[in-house]
Structures are given as structure tokens and as C-alpha cells.
Amino acid sequence: MRAAPYLLCVPALVLFAGVVIVPLSMTVLLSFHDWGQYKGIEPVFILKNWHEVLSDSYFHEMFARTFRVAFFVTLLAALFGAPEAYILNRMRSPWRGIFLLVILGPLLISVVARTLGWALLFGGNSGLVNKALMGMGLISAPLPFMFTEVGVVVALTHVLMPYMVLAVWASLQRLDPQVENAAVALGAGPFTVLRRIVLPQVMPGILSGAVIVFALAASAFATPAIIGGRRLKVASTLAYDEFLNTLNWPLGAAVAVLLLLALIAVIWGANRLVERRYAQVFA
Amino acid sequence: MAFLELEKLTRSFGAHNAVDGLTLGVEKGEFVALLGPSGCGKTTTLQMIAGFVEPTSGAIRLGGKDLLAIKPAKRGLGIVFQSYALFPHMTVAENVAFGLEMQGVAAAERRTRVAETLELVGLGAFGARFPRQMSGGQQQRVALARALVIRPQVLLLDEPLSNLDAKLREGMQIELRQIQRTVGTTTILVTHDQAEAMALSDRIVVMNQGKAEQIGPPHEAYERPATPFVANFLGKTNLVNGATVRPERISFAESGLAGTVRTRIFQGNHWLYQVDTASGLVTVIRQNTGEAMPGEGDAVHLGWEGRA
Ligand SMILES: Nc1ncnc2c1ncn2[C@@H]1O[C@H](COP(=O)(O)OP(=O)(O)OP(=O)(O)O)[C@@H](O)[C@H]1O
Ligand SMILES: [Mg+2]
Numbered sequence: 001m002r003a004a005p006y007l008l009c010v011p012a013l014v015l016f017a018g019v020v021i022v023p024l025s026m027t028v029l030l031s032f033h034d035w036g037q038y039k040g041i042e043p044v045f046i047l048k049n050w051h052e053v054l055s056d057s058y059f060h061e062m063f064a065r066t067f068r069v070a071f072f073v074t075l076l077a078a079l080f081g082a083p084e085a086y087i088l089n090r091m092r093s094p095w096r097g098i099f100l101l102v103i104l105g106p107l108l109i110s111v112v113a114r115t116l117g118w119a120l121l122f123g124g125n126s127g128l129v130n131k132a133l134m135g136m137g138l139i140s141a142p143l144p145f146m147f148t149e150v151g152v153v154v155a156l157t158h159v160l161m162p163y164m165v166l167a168v169w170a171s172l173q174r175l176d177p178q179v180e181n182a183a184v185a186l187g188a189g190p191f192t193v194l195r196r197i198v199l200p201q202v203m204p205g206i207l208s209g210a211v212i213v214f215a216l217a218a219s220a221f222a223t224p225a226i227i228g229g230r231r232l233k234v235a236s237t238l239a240y241d242e243f244l245n246t247l248n249w250p251l252g253a254a255v256a257v258l259l260l261l262a263l264i265a266v267i268w269g270a271n272r273l274v275e276r277r278y279a280q281v282f283a
Numbered sequence: 284m285a286f287l288e289l290e291k292l293t294r295s296f297g298a299h300n301a302v303d304g305l306t307l308g309v310e311k312g313e314f315v316a317l318l319g320p321s322g323c324g325k326t327t328t329l330q331m332i333a334g335f336v337e338p339t340s341g342a343i344r345l346g347g348k349d350l351l352a353i354k355p356a357k358r359g360l361g362i363v364f365q366s367y368a369l370f371p372h373m374t375v376a377e378n379v380a381f382g383l384e385m386q387g388v389a390a391a392e393r394r395t396r397v398a399e400t401l402e403l404v405g406l407g408a409f410g411a412r413f414p415r416q417m418s419g420g421q422q423q424r425v426a427l428a429r430a431l432v433i434r435p436q437v438l439l440l441d442e443p444l445s446n447l448d449a450k451l452r453e454g455m456q457i458e459l460r461q462i463q464r465t466v467g468t469t470t471i472l473v474t475h476d477q478a479e480a481m482a483l484s485d486r487i488v489v490m491n492q493g494k495a496e497q498i499g500p501p502h503e504a505y506e507r508p509a510t511p512f513v514a515n516f517l518g519k520t521n522l523v524n525g526a527t528v529r530p531e532r533i534s535f536a537e538s539g540l541a542g543t544v545r546t547r548i549f550q551g552n553h554w555l556y557q558v559d560t561a562s563g564l565v566t567v568i569r570q571n572t573g574e575a576m577p578g579e580g581d582a583v584h585l586g587w588e589g590r591a
Contacts, residue, residue, distance in 0.1 A: 178368040181335050184355050185362045186433065187385035196381075200372040 031253035041249055049254040059238075059255070066235040066259070069152055070218035076157040077213045081164030082206050086198070088165070089172045107162050111222045118155045119146060119226060151227045152234075156217050163216065164209040171205025172198075204278050211270045215263050235259045284347065286311040286469055287332075287437055292341035293493075294327050301327045303493035304341070309437075309471065314463055316472045316480035319490030320516070325473040326365070328490075329439050332471070333362050345436060361430030361438045361468070365445065367422050369414040375401070375425050376410035382433035400432040403462060420451045427459070431466060438463070438470040444479065456482055477517050481505065489513045505529075521565050528587055530555075530568040535577060536586030540565070544581050558583060 031049055034042040053059045088099055106114055121129045122145030130142035145151040175198065183197045221236045228234065233241070235255055242252030285308030292305045302324040309315050317325045330336035332343060334355030343350040350358060370378050376397050383393045401407050404424040414422055423443055430438055443459075444452045460483050463470050474480050480487045481501035489497045489504060489512075497509040508514035514527050521528045523540070531553075542560035554576055556567040565585060569576065577583050 176366060176368060178364045178366055179370060181333075181355075182362065182364060182368040182429075183370070183381065184335075185333055185358070185360060186382035186429070187356050187359075188381075189356060192385070197370060 027253045028257055030250055031257050033250040035248045035250045040247075049251045052251065053254045053258055062233055062238050063235055063258070063262070065149065065232070066218055067262070069149060069156065069224070069234060070214050072153045073156045073160060073217040074210045074214045076153065077161050077164040078206055078210055080157075081161050081209065082168045082202070084161075085165045085168035085172055086194075086202075088169060103165050104162050106159070111159055112226065114159055115155050115223045115226045118151070118158070122146065122151065146227060147229050147231045149228075149232065152224050152232065155227050156220055156223050159220070159223055160213045160216050163212045164206075167209030167212060168202055168205045171202045175201055204274055207270060207274050211267050214270075215267060218263055218266075219259065285309055286313075286346060287471075288342075288344040289328070289332070290342040290344070292328065292331060292343065293339045294324075294331060294336060295339045300493045302331070302338075305490075305493070305495055307488060307495065307498065309469060311469055312467045313486065314460075314470045314472065314484045316474055316484035316487045317490060318474055318477060318480040318487050318516070321475060323490045324493040325475070325490060326441055329362075329441050329471065329473050332437070333360055333439055334358055359433070359436055361433060361435030363423070363426045363430050363438075363440045363443045365441045365443070367414075367426040369422055369425055369429070371414055373413075374410065375406065375412050375414070375417070378414070378425055379429045379432050382429060386433065396432055400428045403431070403465070404428045405458070419446050420455060423447065423455065424458075427462070431462070431468070435468060438468045440470065440472045442473055442475070445474070445476070452479070459483065481517070489516060491516075519566050519568070523560075523562050523565060526589075530566040533565065533567045533585050533587045534569070535567075536584050539584040539586035541582070541584055544577050544579050544583060547576070547579050558585060560585065 030041075032045050032047070034044050034046050034048060036042070084103065088096060088103065091099060119127070121127055122143060124130070124146060125134075125142050127142060127145070130139075130145075133139045134142065145154075179201075180193050180197055183193045188196065219236055220234075221240065224232070224234045225237050225240070228237065230241075236259065239252045239255040239259070242248045242255060246252075287309040289305055289307045292302055293300060294302045305324075305328060307315075317328060319325055327336055331338050332350070334350075334353075338351065345358075370381065373381070379397045379400060380393050383396060388396070397410070398407070401410055404427055406421060406424055406428065409417065409421065409425075414425065417425070423446070427443070440459075444455050447455060456479060472480070472483060484501060486499060487497075487501050487504055488495050491512050497504050497513045504513060505517050508517060508527070511527075514520045519530045521530060521533070540560050540562065542558040542565065544556055545559050545564070546557045548555040549571075551571070553571050554569045556569070556577075558565045558567055567585065
């Protein structure tokens with residue numbers, strides 16, 4: 001009878017092994033294979049790809065850009081998403097539901113469609129906003145948006161904002177409104193209550209939202225591909241190009257595995273920070 | 284003129300009056316209990332004094348000044364919420380110091396006053412703990428310390444002991460009364476436990492459906508209840524031939540109202556009897572003095588003072 005729990009785990013384990021472990025191991029293995037323009041992939045064990053990825057300044061720039069973009073996206077999402085969640089939480093009953101839908105609605109639309117929307121607004125001379133601003137004589141040349149890092153950051157922030165709002169909102173809902181009243185009764189003004197009472201309590205929510213947004217931003221493909229294009233590559237578009245354009249699968253695999261390792265390190269570090277900082281406060 | 288005055292205080296939610304024309308004067312240093320069944324408007328009354336619920340009509344005055352014109356943050360009242368409402372991300376000492384910080388008290392004085400107050404509630408050694416790491420009773424005392432340290436003009440307590448077990452509650456009642464006597468703060472306690480209200484307060488306000496049914500010292504309300512509701516709420520009562528008699532005032536006698544013991548329940552320090560009589564079922568409470576007592580089915584006579 002003792003075997004029953006293990007037996008019950010088997011289907012899930014098989015599925016997990018089949019769809020995660022096996023492909024992942026194969027990717028890792030692939031990153032050690034050799035590749036040549038004419039010979040294709042050779043199943044040997046060499047460190048050439050890793051050496052190239054780790055030493056070539058082209059790749060350094062790419063990874064630096066990936067994490068710079070992810071960092072600013074996370075920062076912007078927290079800066080706008082946390083207050084958004086707070087305001088949402090203070091709304092009265094019909095409005096709260098309506099605006100929650102407004103905020104989460106974009107999740108129902110394809111990322112590609114949402115990103116193309118930005119391209120329509122800011123894309124070169126024909127972008128709607130650029131045209132309008134130039135028409136009004138406010139700017140003489142179109143605002144640079146396409147193929148810029150700023151453009152990628154803005155569009156990604158828009159795409160990923162709902163995740164931050166949801167994470168912060170969940171932690172706001174756990175707050176006891178009487179705790180805020182207690183602070184008010186002790187003489188705290190609205191701003192003090194926000195800064196000293198509410199913010200520290202939702203900090204774990206903001207941090208977990210930040211981890212989600214950071215991971216999704218660093219591994220995002222569609223938005224950097226559309227806004228950044230070939231000129232402004234990040235790790236995921238680079239891996240894509242190596243796989244599908246250059247056909248250098250082993251190099252692409254090395255890039256993908258490196259991105260995965262870096263993300264795991266960041267997430268693990270953030271979790272450690274949250275746990276150590278908040279363990280005794282929030283059981 | 285009383286120190287804290289509630290005048291025809293009313294609060295309605297829709298068509299329903301949660302508090303309905305409540306008038307009450309509380310003297311300086313007095314301990315008053317708002318007592319009543321669940322939903323009778325006790326919390327709403329307290330929240331109106333604190334400023335978190337706005338009255339529909341009526342007035343609240345503190346020391347002659349209109350309290351409703353003052354923002355909740357400026358009222359200078361000490362409040363202990365039913366759920367304690369401690370700041371979970373601050374240590375006990377930081378919790379208690381928060382009110383002083385808001386008042387702009389200097390750090391050095393803050394430290395001594397926090398230490399003094401924690402000592403007062405018996406938590407001198409717990410300043411560095413977080414609320415999560417303390418028992419319910421300890422958290423309750425932190426909440427009390429946090430309210431007391433700002434030396435409030437009035438202390439408002441909303442069922443502060445309801446989450447504690449019977450033994451701890453009794454200990455805390457004694458402590459609360461001692462602290463209130465020592466500090467001399469005007470206090471309003473909300474409770475639905477009549478024993479707690481009677482044990483702690485100088486006067487009780489028995490509330491029913493938003494109205495005060497009786498206001499007076501506990502023993503007076505108990506001995507001379509103004510309405511049947513008060514009589515019932517403050518303890519067990521018998522209605523014998525139109526007169527209200529407390530069960531502990533009835534004794535077994537040689538002659539008197541004749542009856543048969545239906546049930547007898549032993550409750551440690553006393554016996555609880557149900558006796559069938561010509562005027563209906565009568566509840567009798569007798570002290571357990573160690574003497575032999577009538578058993579179930581025995582024929583008895585009941586007597587009490589003032590019986591015609
Ligand atoms: N925000 C509100 N909206 C609608 N009705 C309310 C609101 N707050 C209180 N009430 C109603 O007002 C009445 C009094 O509530 P209150 O909380 O003052 O009762 P209470 O005496 O403190 O009861 P308890 O002993 O259960 O805490 C109740 O009938 C309650 O349903
Ligand atoms: Mg209540």
C-alpha cells in the first residue's frame with residue numbers, strides 16, 4: 001500500500017519528463033555539438049559554442065541588452081502596476097470589476113496584435129501618433145520608436161503590466177483594512193499610511209510580480225522581434241535566428257541554455273531575498 | 284456636562300437603523316461598557332466615535348468640543364480593534380512607538396515611554412518580536428499598549444478579549460481593570476459578554492437594536508432591570524406570577540411554591556435545578572456548600588425574599 005502515492009505520481013512524472021526534462025537535456029546536449037556551414041551538425045562533445053558565447057563581445061552586448069530591457073520593464077511595471085492595483089482595490093463594486101476586466105483584457109489578445117498596435121502608432125513617418133504630432137508641428141521628425149530599446153521597453157511593459165497588477169492586487173486583498181484605520185487613529189495622514197503601512201505589507205507581492213515580469217521580459221520573443229527587429233536583437237531573437245536562419249542549432253542552443261541559467265539565477269536570488277527578508281513577518 | 288457626550292446618535296444603512304438615537308454621557312476617568320447581542324450596533328457606535336463611520340444624524344462632543352468636525356487622525360483616541368490590527372511588518376516596539384512618532388515625540392523619550400508601556404502590560408521582554416511570533420493574548424496586550432502609549436483622552440476597546448480562552452480572558456480582565464485604574468483613562472468597552480461588562484465597568488449600557496435599553500451601574504441593572512430584555516440579557520431569570528426573580532435568589536424551603544425537581548445539573552461551585560411548579564418551570568441556582576441537595580423527582584418547596 002505504501003507504493004500507492006508513488007504510483008499515483010507516475011503519470012505526472014512521465015508527462016514532466018516527456019515534455020520538459022527530455023527536450024531540455026537534448027538542448028543542453030546540442031549546445032556541445034559542432035556545426036559547420038557545409039557539414040551541418042556533428043554529434044561530438046566540444047566547448048566551441050560555449051567559448052564563443054562567453055567570449056565574443058557581440059554576445060555580451062546581446063545579453064546585456066536583454067537584461068537591461070528586462071530590468072527597465074520590471075521597474076516600469078512596478079512603478080505603474082503597484083499604484084494601479086492599489087487604485088483598483090479602492091474602487092467600489094461595479095467599477096472594480098469593470099476596470100479589472102480592462103486591465104486583464106489585453107491578456108486575451110495575442111501579443112503580436114498588441115505589439116503591432118504600437119507599431120501602428122509609432123512606426124516611422126506613417127505611424128498615427130507621429131503623423132499627428134508632425135501635423136500639429138510639435139515635432140519635425142518622427143519620434144524614434146521602432147528598432148529602439150525604448151520602444152521595446154515600452155511595448156513590453158504594456159504587454160506584461162497585467163501580471164504585476166495581479167500579483168500586487170492579490171497581496172492587497174490580504175490586507176486588513178482595520179490595520180490602516182489603526183494607523184489613522186494613531187495620527188497618520190493618508191500618505192504616511194501608504195508609505196509606512198500599505199507599501200511594506202505589499203512588498204512581497206511587488207517582488208513576486210517583479211520576478212514574473214522580469215522572467216517574461218527577458219525571455220519574450222514576439223515583442224522584441226516586431227519592435228526591435230533584426231537591428232536590435234535580444235537573447236531570444238538571437239537564438240531564434242541561429243536556429244532558423246543560420247541553421248547553427250548548437251550555437252542557438254548555447255544561447256538558449258545560457259539565458260535559462262541566468263534567469264534561474266535571478267529568480268532564485270530574488271526568492272532567497274524575499275524569504276530571508278520577510279520570513280518572520282509574513283508566515 | 285459629561286466629558287464625552289453622544290447625543291441622539293443615529294446611523295442607518297439603507298432603511299435599517301444600526302444605531303438609533305443613542306444618547307450617553309461618559310464622565311472623565313469612567314469605564315463604560317456597551318453591552319448587547321450581535322448586530323445591535325455596538326461596533327458602529329464605537330466606529331462613529333473613532334471617526335471611521337459617519338453618523339446619519341446626532342452629535343458627539345468631547346470636552347465640550349464637536350468631535351465630528353475633527354478628522355479621525357486628529358482625534359487623539361486610543362483604539363483597540365477586535366482583530367488587534369497590529370502592523371505585521373513592525374516589531375512590537377515599533378508598533379507601540381508608531382503613535383508617538385506621529386506626534387513628533389523625540390526618539391529618546393519615545394524609547395522610554397515605549398519601554399514603560401510594554402512593562403505596564405507585562406511585555407517588557409518582547410519588544411523585538413514580530414506580532415506573528417506572539418500568542419493571541421500577547422498580541423492583544425500589544426494592541427492595548429499601542430493605544431495607551433499616546434496617552435489618549437478616551438480609550439475605545441472593541442471586544443478586545445473575545446478571541447481569548449476563558450482562563451486567559453479572566454486574567455486579562457483583571458489586568459485591564461488594573462491598568463485602567465492606574466492610568467485613569469476614560470474607557471468605552473464593547474462586548475457581548477455580560478459577565479465581562481459587569482466585572483469591568485462602572486456603568487453599563489445595555490443595547491438592543493440600536494437603542495439603549497438601560498444605562499446604569501452593573502448591580503443596579505442586574506437587580507432592577509428596566510425591561511424584560513435587560514433582565515434576560517444580564518442573566519437567567521424566572522417569571523413567576525408576573526414577578527421577575529433571579530434563580531440564585533430562590534431557595535428550597537419548608538413551605539412555599541410546591542413543585543417537583545425535573546432536572547439537576549452539577550456545575551462545580553453550584554447546582555442548577557429545573558423545577559416543575561404550578562406557575563411553570565422555575566430555574567434555581569444553589570451554591571454547592573457540600574450539604575445534601577434534593578435529587579431529581581423529589582418534591583420540594585421554593586421560597587424567595589419578597590414572595591407574597
Ligand atoms: N457597512 C455596513 N453596511 C450595511 N450594514 C451594516 C454595515 N455595518 C454594520 N451594518 C449593520 O448594522 C448593524 C449593527 O452592526 P454592528 O457591527 O455595529 O453590530 P455589533 O453590535 O458590533 O455586533 P457584533 O457583536 O456581532 O460585533 C448590523 O445589523 C449590521 O448588519
Ligand atoms: Mg462588533
